[in-house]
Amino acid sequence: MTESDVAYGAKSKYTEVKARAYANRDARRNIPELRLVARAFQLIPKPARVLDVPCGGGRVTVLLGQLGYEMSAGDYSDPMRQITRETTAANGLKVEIFKEDIEQLSQRDQSFDAIVCFRFFHHLPNAELRRKVVGELCRVARRHVAMSYFNPRTLRALEQEIRKLRGRKLTVFNTSLAEVSAYFAEYGFRLVKNxxxxxxNNLHLAVFERAPR
Known part of the structure; x- marks a missing residue:
């Protein structure tokens, strides 16, 4: 099994039981993270077509739909897509939902005004995968990408490194803002705000925009 295969435990681990458990976690834990997304999207003007990928249980899709964005969602996990269907329908939203492999999105070039990629990038263990994922996000986004990552210069990241030194296997991978920005720069995007x-916490959310030519 390669390092990439291990990383994509995140791709295949969400069975029905695990997907439901993740989607049904204490709603109070979602509040600070959803506030973070709402703050970031103040930089992304409406009207806008937005793709949430991977969408998980649809919490970000619902938030942005309620804020007035035209939402679509995508996820590799069948149970997660079903949960998103239920969640969006329960909130009165009509959302097109796709099966998407984030390494090779099925969408056309620049087919969405913006893409949000929340709580995924930290699963990627190496530069090759990170660059590939960023390339796909930038290819499909016409103007903006909002992507979260785990920053290594935080107390939470230090705790993780201490656990690693004590022999615990890390399942998350921290990446600096400089590293993330460099991937986006390769595809013609520049940082707007972090x-x-x-x-x-090491959870950060950065907004990038396509640089003018």
């Missing part, structure tokens, strides 16, 4: 969840 947002952090709080002073402790």
């Amino acid at each position: 947002f952090r969840l709080d002073l402790i």
Whole structure:
């Protein structure tokens, strides 16, 4: 089994039971993260067609739909897509939902005004995969990409490194803003603004835009 195969445990682990457990976690845990997404999207003007990929249980899709964006969603996991269908329908939203492999999106070039990719990038263990994923996001986005990542210069990241030194296997991979920005620059995107969840957590959300030629 290669390192890429291990990384994509995130791709295949969401069975029906695990997907439901993830989607039904304590809603209070979602509040700070959804506020973070809402803050970032203040930089992305409406009207806009937005693709949420991978969409998980659809919480970001619902949030942005309620904020007035025209939403579509995609995920590799069949149970996650079904949960998103249920979640969006329960909130009165009509959302087109696709089966998507984020390494090779099925969407046309620049077919969405913006893409949001939330709580996924930290699963990628090496530069090759990270560059490939960023390339696909940039290919499909006409103007903006909002993508979260785990920043290594945080207290939470330090805790993870200490656990690693004690022999625990890490299942998340921290990446600096400089590294993330460099991948986007390769595809003609520049950083607009970086947002952090709080002073402790390593979850950050960066907004990038297509640079003018």
